[in-house]
Amino acid sequence: MSQSIVIQVGQCGNQIGCRFWDLVLREHAAFNKKGTYDEALSSFFRNVDARGDEHCAEDVIGGRNSKICYLKARAVLVDMEEGVVNHLVQSPLGEIFDQKCTITDMSGSGNNWAVGHEVYGPRHREEILQKVRASVELCNSLQCFFLIHSMGGGTGAGLGTYILGLLEENFPLIYRFVIAVYPSADDDVVTSPYNSVLAMRELTEHAHCVIPVENQALVDIVNKVGRAAGTGSRQSVVTESQGCLLTNPKAFDTMNNIVANLLLNLTSSARFEGSLNVDLSEITMNMVPFPRLHYLVSSMAPLYALADVNMPPRRLDQMFLDAFSKENQLIQADPKHGLYLACALMVRGNVQVSDIRRNIERLKSSLHFITWNQEGWKTGLCSVAPVGQPHMLLTLANNTCVTHTFSGIREHFNRLYKRKVMAHLHHYTEVTGMDLGCFSEALSSLTSVIDEYGHLEGTGSHLARSVPRMRIAV
Template identity: 60%
Template sequence: MTQSILIQVGQCGNQIGCRFWDLALREHAQYNKAGVFDGPMSSFFRNVDTRYANPVEIPLGDGRAKIRALKARAVLVDMEQGVVGELMRGPLGEVFDHQQLITDVSGSGNNWAVGNRTYGSLYRDQITESLRKAAEHCDCLQSFFIIHSMGGGTGSGVGTRILELLQDHYPEVYRFTTAVFPSADDDVVTSPYNSVLALHELTERADCVLPVDNQALMDICHKVTKTGRPGGGLVKAGSEITSGARGGEKPFDSMNNIVANLLINLTSASRFEGSLNVDLNEITMNLVPYPRLHYLVSALSPLYVSPDLRLPPRKLDQMFTDAFSKEFQLLKVDPKHSLYLACALLLRGNVNMSDIRRNIERLRPSLHFVHWNQQGWKTGLCSVPPSGQPYSLLSLANNTCFRHTLTDIQDHFNKLYKRKAHLHHYSRVDGMEMGLFGESMESLSSLVEEYSSLQATLNQLQGDTPRLRIM
């Protein structure tokens, strides 16, 4: 059985990580009612006391988390300790190893340079040591999952510094990143700078990036809350763990829960048995044809905003339709009108392969795949359904529609950079080379060009590109 380590960075990363562990414990409690520490549980948890090897106690979903001898394979990092502190005081606190916490009190001031250069250097040895300890507890370490935001200082700066450390110290271990992009009306004025600087690092150092954006998540939450039914979870609503702003001004718990469910479904093959489980290394092998184009657009059906608030169960065929609808994408994009390089369909529950093949054939005519990968489908099937649903579907698409997200960031960056606005906040940070702005922008422009050149092949086939007229 392989193991993975979750690295939660910044306020956003720790909020999402909290939801992930809540959901993971609920699933193991539901499908391992005897509480025996088994192989599936060892993928993300370790048993710290052999006296309690059989059984261990895990939460039963009633709001009382009784956790004995279980520790999450996690490293928690935040340069403003409020969220991590409350998480440790909450019902899930016992599942975290206190030696795997790295916090400060002042925060990164929404500045990539402060996070990456100042705190990244200051805590480099401590982070390296925490990663080493977490790795040594694994028998067969397969992957690291980093959860962070792109617009903030700690998430973008420290998060990408950790990615650099992983590349240097664990080059053979897969590096997956879940990156939360800011919405167009984000109130952090420096978020375009932070996003572009972080994107450069993600492009060069990550094996696979799962981008999501706040606007898409907010739209999904609005849709679900109109049709779902209310309920609660193990995490207290209104706390710093569940709020986007300090003091609980704006609740982001529902948005965090959607991203957590993305990770729950992605890792289900590692945590449970299945007739056609897709290993994590198969994701990068089958969905990343070019090293730099490793950004995968994700969609979930059914949608979740809390353990007890979700859309009603979907019919199986409707789930496949949902996965390619723009309303179910975790980015504000529409993949059906762009070019697919590859696509994975990861299902959970009592689903037959004949159902999968039938729906692929049904949807194939409406999708555009690159000419050299017309059969670019990867399918996975985990027999254990998600908690409270008969089945679920996670779609991961390597699609040229991601260029729209990149060009939006590019435009917001240029509006600031051409006026040299707020650059002094970065130039005064020790170790920050201002030439990195130009280098990062060149990297982003090159990435956009790669996606656009692939999209151009589809436009030519559809007759959207004017042809040269010979007189």
């Protein structure tokens, strides 16, 4: 079975990563009743128990409070402030992290992409490479890096995208998937539009697949789930604080939980068996027809599964309809108003292939696919459902509706750029390696992506001559 390494960068990346490791251990504990180290666990964990595989996992996923942890997460934790990483390694989950794979500094990046990318990146370059290589050497079938970071801050956006470039340079054959959390329009970091646009250029150039997630879309989902749940249980999947950084549940814990579930469902086929398992390489092959247009819109259903809600399970067919509704998207966009280049349905649980095919036929009439890929569906079926749920659906769509998010970022950038003679730019240009040309190049790259998606949406059946085409595997 293939392995993946998770690289968590900045406060946001590490908090989401914390939730992911908590959930993935719970899932394996429910599936692996004997508590032994198996292929499923090897995808994200390594065995450090000299006694052998039959004992190594029992104290970790068997429910015992052992002082010795025999599983170590395939993870690298990076932040230019010590607080979040220190809290994480000292939390109930701290035993699973190899402290040799943590990288911290003292002062932070000051919400400045340039400091993260041009100062901390070169300063910690060798340390980052050394610790990533150490993790790579402990894999026997490494397939993918998952990079988790925010787009609005200095460390997440700046150092996160610097690390992405290092991965391409040093491990070009390993897939690079990015979970990027975009700031809300009213984000309290005034320079977040600059950080987002500068980071976008790096994501476009160096990632294989990017799954954008908007903070505001997460807030909307939390509110919707909250209305359905009423008052959440202290022991719910969403609000339970065990293994997380905060002792009191807060709204952004729930938001982190949603993103962690995205990664949990995305990697289910890599961890468990199924009749139609989807390899990560198949996602890039089937979902990315053009190298630069690798941004995938995601959604999950049912949403009530993300909270301890006393509701009867919804009909299976309704789950498919919900996943394509505007309210379930992890960005603020409606895919039904965009053009699909490709779409993946990643189903978990007690679902039959015939159920998937039936729902695809039901959905076809309401979804608009580009003419040269009318049958552009990729389907996956993992037999292991999420803990406590009969089934779950994750959709990934390469859809032109993503330009709604990108256009909003560009608008906020231009608004800030024009204010008071290019407000706050001096904080960036005083950093060695940065000048105004970096901003214009980044803005041009973002505009190019928007235009390429827009051209496809406008023509539908005609390919842009300026966009190189890749073959889509059927």
